[in-house]
Amino acid sequence: MKPGPARVRLTYDDFLLFPDDGKRHELIDGEHYVTPAPNARHQLILGNLHFLIRGWLEDHPVGQVFLSPFDVVFTTFDVVEPDLLFISRGRAAEILGIKNVTGAPDIVVEIGSSSTRKRDATIKRRLYERAGVAEYWIVDPDLEVVRVFRNRDGRLDRPVELRTDAGDLLTSPHLDGLEMPLRRIFAT
Numbered sequence: 001m002k003p004g005p006a007r008v009r010l011t012y013d014d015f016l017l018f019p020d021d022g023k024r025h026e027l028i029d030g031e032h033y034v035t036p037a038p039n040a041r042h043q044l045i046l047g048n049l050h051f052l053i054r055g056w057l058e059d060h061p062v063g064q065v066f067l068s069p070f071d072v073v074f075t076t077f078d079v080v081e082p083d084l085l086f087i088s089r090g091r092a093a094e095i096l097g098i099k100n101v102t103g104a105p106d107i108v109v110e111i112g113s114s115s116t117r118k119r120d121a122t123i124k125r126r127l128y129e130r131a132g133v134a135e136y137w138i139v140d141p142d143l144e145v146v147r148v149f150r151n152r153d154g155r156l157d158r159p160v161e162l163r164t165d166a167g168d169l170l171t172s173p174h175l176d177g178l179e180m181p182l183r184r185i186f187a188t
Contacts (some may be wrong), residue, residue: 007031008101011076024069030129035116037179038083041141042111044188046083049109050187053086054117056178062098063088063106063174066137067143071100074109074131083139084109088174104132106174111139125149135172146170 006062009030017023024035038046046067048052068081079102086107087096108128110120120138129137129151136149136156147159162168164182171179 009077012073012079013072013076016080022117024081026081027077027079028123033119035113038111038113041188042083042113045111045141048185049084049180052180053084053175053178056175056183061089062176063090064092065103072100072105073100074104074127077132078101078127080107080127083111086174101132104119104128104134106133107135107137107167107172108133109139112142113141125156129154135174137170139185141186144182146182146185148172 007030010032011030012027012029015027018032022037024037026033026035041164050065050067050096057063057065063086065084065086065181068083070085072082072085073079076149083106085105087101087102088106091103091106095101095105110116110124112120117140125136126147132151132154134151138147138149138159144164146162148162149156150161151157162170162182164186168182169179170182170185
């Protein structure tokens with residue numbers, strides 16, 4: 001049996017040539033993924049999260065929070081644009097550049113949709129684990145749930161599932177003292 005054609009792995013140089021078409025372009029293990037522009041609910045939730053974190057950082061300047069699009073370059077073959085990311089002050093000098101982040105943010109947030117849900121929970125989770133992301137939050141707008149994965153000894157633990165209907169608060173040791181009610185995150 002003949003082997004199939006060798007798969008071409010795209011690089012960050014290829015990534016820079018992708019069109020600026022309003023879609024999210026990402027590379028994971030050299031494979032190109034394209035996601036349509038987000039919908040209004042996604043953007044409202046993202047705005048709520050950013051507002052809550054950014055407002056808290058005004059009085060507690062422990063780092064910086066960024067919205068997409070902002071490239072996170074893990075390797076020449078792994079370039080993603082998380083919906084939101086947090087970089088602690090102590091790590092900023094090491095990984096934060098003018099054009100992108102080169103390394104693992106402390107917190108990465110993906111807001112799921114029907115087209116990204118499976119990729120967020122599998123391929124991206126494995127990438128974030130491999131890259132050393134300390135916390136990975138998957139926000140599910142349909143269920144009004146946030147799944148928080150925390151890195152322990154180089155592996156992302158099973159997620160803690162927080163629910164709006166349970167009155168849960170989203171917290172993080174990287175944002176020590178910030179308590180975000182899920183009802184505020186999902187308010188639209």
